[in-house]
Structure formats: C-alpha cells, structure tokens
Amino acid sequence: MRIDNFLSQETALVSKALEILGLHHAYGAHVVVRDLSLALAPGEIGALLGASGCGKTTVLRCVAGFETPQRGEIRIDEQTVTRPGLVVPPERRRIGMVFQDHALFPHLTIAQNVAFGLRGLDRRARANRVAEMLDVVGLSTLADAWPHQLSGGQRQRAALARALAPQPALLLLDEPFSSLDEALRARLAHEVRALLRDRGMTALVVTHDQHEAFAMADAVGLMHEGRIEQWGSPEALYRAPATRYAASFVGEGVFLRGRVSEGGEVETALGRLPVRFAGDGRVEPGASVEVLLRPEDVRFEAVATVQACVVDVLFRGAQCRLTLRLDSGEEVFALAHEVPLLGERVGVSVRPGDFPAFAE
Numbered sequence: 001m002r003i004d005n006f007l008s009q010e011t012a013l014v015s016k017a018l019e020i021l022g023l024h025h026a027y028g029a030h031v032v033v034r035d036l037s038l039a040l041a042p043g044e045i046g047a048l049l050g051a052s053g054c055g056k057t058t059v060l061r062c063v064a065g066f067e068t069p070q071r072g073e074i075r076i077d078e079q080t081v082t083r084p085g086l087v088v089p090p091e092r093r094r095i096g097m098v099f100q101d102h103a104l105f106p107h108l109t110i111a112q113n114v115a116f117g118l119r120g121l122d123r124r125a126r127a128n129r130v131a132e133m134l135d136v137v138g139l140s141t142l143a144d145a146w147p148h149q150l151s152g153g154q155r156q157r158a159a160l161a162r163a164l165a166p167q168p169a170l171l172l173l174d175e176p177f178s179s180l181d182e183a184l185r186a187r188l189a190h191e192v193r194a195l196l197r198d199r200g201m202t203a204l205v206v207t208h209d210q211h212e213a214f215a216m217a218d219a220v221g222l223m224h225e226g227r228i229e230q231w232g233s234p235e236a237l238y239r240a241p242a243t244r245y246a247a248s249f250v251g252e253g254v255f256l257r258g259r260v261s262e263g264g265e266v267e268t269a270l271g272r273l274p275v276r277f278a279g280d281g282r283v284e285p286g287a288s289v290e291v292l293l294r295p296e297d298v299r300f301e302a303v304a305t306v307q308a309c310v311v312d313v314l315f316r317g318a319q320c321r322l323t324l325r326l327d328s329g330e331e332v333f334a335l336a337h338e339v340p341l342l343g344e345r346v347g348v349s350v351r352p353g354d355f356p357a358f359a360e
C-alpha cells in the first residue's frame with residue numbers, strides 16, 4: 001500500500017464528534033454562510049471567532065437544528081443530523097446549549113433548572129446527577145436559590161450545569177460570557193475550559209472576543225463574510241495569520257510597507273527583515289509587500305541605528321505600549337517596562353526571527 005493511501009485511510013478512521021461539510025445558508029437573498037466546513041475530534045473545543053454579522057450564530061443554529069441550511073451536511077457523533085432532505089429536530093441531536101442571556105427558567109430553583117432536561121431518569125438518579133453537576137460548577141450551596149438571586153457569573157455556571165446534565169454529545173456555547181465584566185469573563189472562560197477538558201466534552205463556542213476564543217479553544221476558526229478565513233490553534237492564528245484580514249483581526253500590530261529584495265527579505269524603514277509569505281510562500285523580488293509587526297516584535301533601546309519619536313504611551317500596568325513614529329512617517333507599536341517621555345527620540349530595533357508578510 002502506498003504511504004499516502006495509508007495516511008488517508010488512517011485519517012478517515014479518526015472519529016469526529018462534529019463534522020460540518022459544505023454548509024451554505026441564506027436568509028432570503030442574503031447569503032450568510034458560504035461553503036463552510038470544519039471538524040472537531042472527540043473532546044476538542046473549537047471556537048468560531050469573527051466580527052458581528054459574519055455568520056457565526058447562524059452556523060451554531062444550523063448545528064442545533066434551529067435553521068435548515070440550503071446546502072451541506074452536519075454530522076454529530078458520526079450521525080447525520082442535517083443534509084438535503086433530512087433535518088433531525090433539535091431535541092434529538094444530543095446537544096447542550098449555553099447562551100449569552102443565561103436563559104434559566106425564572107420560576108424554577110437552580111436545582112430544578114439543572115434537573116429540567118433529566119426527565120428520563122428516576123428520582124434518585126436525577127437528584128444525584130443534579131448534585132454532581134452543581135458540585136462541578138461550584139454551586140452546591142445555591143441549589144435552592146432562585147435565578148434572580150444569583151450573580152451573572154453564577155447564572156452562567158448554572159446554565160452550564162443544566163446544559164451538561166443530560167450528558168450531551170456536543171456542547172454549543174453562543175457568546176457565553178459577553179454579558180459579564182472583563183475580569184469575570186476571563187476567569188470563567190479559563191474555568192469552563194478546564195471543566196470541559198476534564199469531562200472530555202466536545203464543544204463549539206461562538207464569540208466575537210478573541211481573548212475568550214483563545215482562552216477556551218484548542219482550534220479557532222476565524223470567520224469573515226460567511227467563510228472560515230483560517231482554522232488553526234490560537235498560536236497559529238496569532239503567529240502565522242494566513243491572510244491580511246486574519247493578521248489585522250487577531251491581536252495588535254501594524255503593517256510596515258516594504259519591497260522584496262533579491263534574497264527574499266524585505267527592505268523596510270526598520271531595516272531588512274526576514275519574512276514568511278502566506279499562501280504558496282513566493283513573492284517576486286521588487287514586489288511591494290506589507291510586513292506584520294506585533295508590539296512584542298519591536299524593541300525600544302537607548303542606542304540603535306534606527307531612531308523614532310515616541311508619539312503615544314498606553315500604560316497597562318506591567319508594561320506600556322508605545323507608539324513610535326519612524327522617520328518614514330510610519331508608526332509601530334513597542335512594549336516597554338520603562339516609560340519614556342512623549343516626544344522623546346529613542347532607538348528602535350526588531351527582535352530576531354521572521355515576520356508574516358502579505359503581498360499588496
């Protein structure tokens with residue numbers, strides 16, 4: 001057997017907890033999801049990240065069974081739940097859901113909310129499962145409280161316990177923490193990731209907040225106008241953006257103009273920089289390109305051959321983010337521990353390594 005045949009058969013054998021193939025959905029004439037495909041292995045946490053209106057929630061609603069796409073197939077735990085001519089109803093998809101707005105039943109206690117999806121179990125098994133789930137999310141002492149007596153973060157934990165209680169095959173989370181303040185959001189994202197990993201739960205999170213996506217997911221799909229622009233680990237999205245859009249959406253940074261030299265490096269106002277081109281990786285010498293520089297790529301130094309003027313200082317506690325204007329008129333960010341004076345001229349250098357570059 002040829003090695004490539006062997007590999008493709010191996011790949012086919014790896015089970016998938018969620019598979020979306022060629023999904024296409026329009027509301028009337030307005031196409032919002034275009035030929036979108038993705039897969040999650042069992043226990044994997046994926047995130048769809050993107051600007052408002054790019055179609056993330058629509059993908060989630062198709063997976064949940066609330067929307068019927070015009071084309072494409074969705075498989076949950078190897079079972080087809082959506083394809084042309086077949087739409088399995090939401091309650092038969094073995095999914096759990098957590099939404100932004102808590103959606104707890106206000107007239108039921110927290111324990112009764114968690115028990116809601118457990119009608120198939122006898123009284124004792126149900127009580128045990130509720131107690132276990134409340135323990136998992138740290139709400140055991142609030143079992144008899146009413147939803148309005150809980151804080152926003154506690155309500156989201158309760159919603160998570162309710163979604164996980166029936167032991168779904170897949171958990172869907174739609175902007176789960178966006179109604180919470182920033183510090184709590186970061187803490188809960190981290191906690192929920194640990195909890196889902198612990199239980200081996202497969203999950204798909206939809207968010208416009210890259211910090212939330214990075215904190216929770218193993219793989220992130222950056223969506224743009226109904227398509228996945230890039231699918232990869234948070235590190236890959238940040239360090240090796242596949243497109244200029246991905247480079248500008250994820251993280252902070254600036255694009256520095258430059259020209260490709262004979263040796264494949266790029267001449268810029270910060271000197272000759274080694275680069276990596278996305279796509280097929282080839283750009284002709286002489287071509288105009290843009291090089292992505294993140295704040296941590298640029299160093300501010302007392303002595304350096306390139307000088308710049310400090311035009312802005314953003315104090316962030318442990319570090320400051322400086323905006324430095326180069327003699328070319330272009331501005332770059334740099335991180336610094338010391339705070340220089342506004343208007344001061346300082347030396348600038350670039351860390352060793354190569355940088356993502358995009359043809360103009």
Ligand SMILES: Nc1ncnc2c1ncn2[C@@H]1O[C@H](COP(=O)(O)OP(=O)(O)OP(=O)(O)O)[C@@H](O)[C@H]1O
Pocket residue numbers: 027030032050051052053054055056057058059208
């Ligand atoms: N039921 C609907 N009928 C008509 N248009 C809709 C409907 N639901 C969503 N849309 C439109 O489809 C587009 C994508 O919406 P969707 O909610 O999927 O995007 P999103 O990326 O989740 O955005 P947000 O983060 O703002 O929720 C938007 O332009 C929206 O106005």
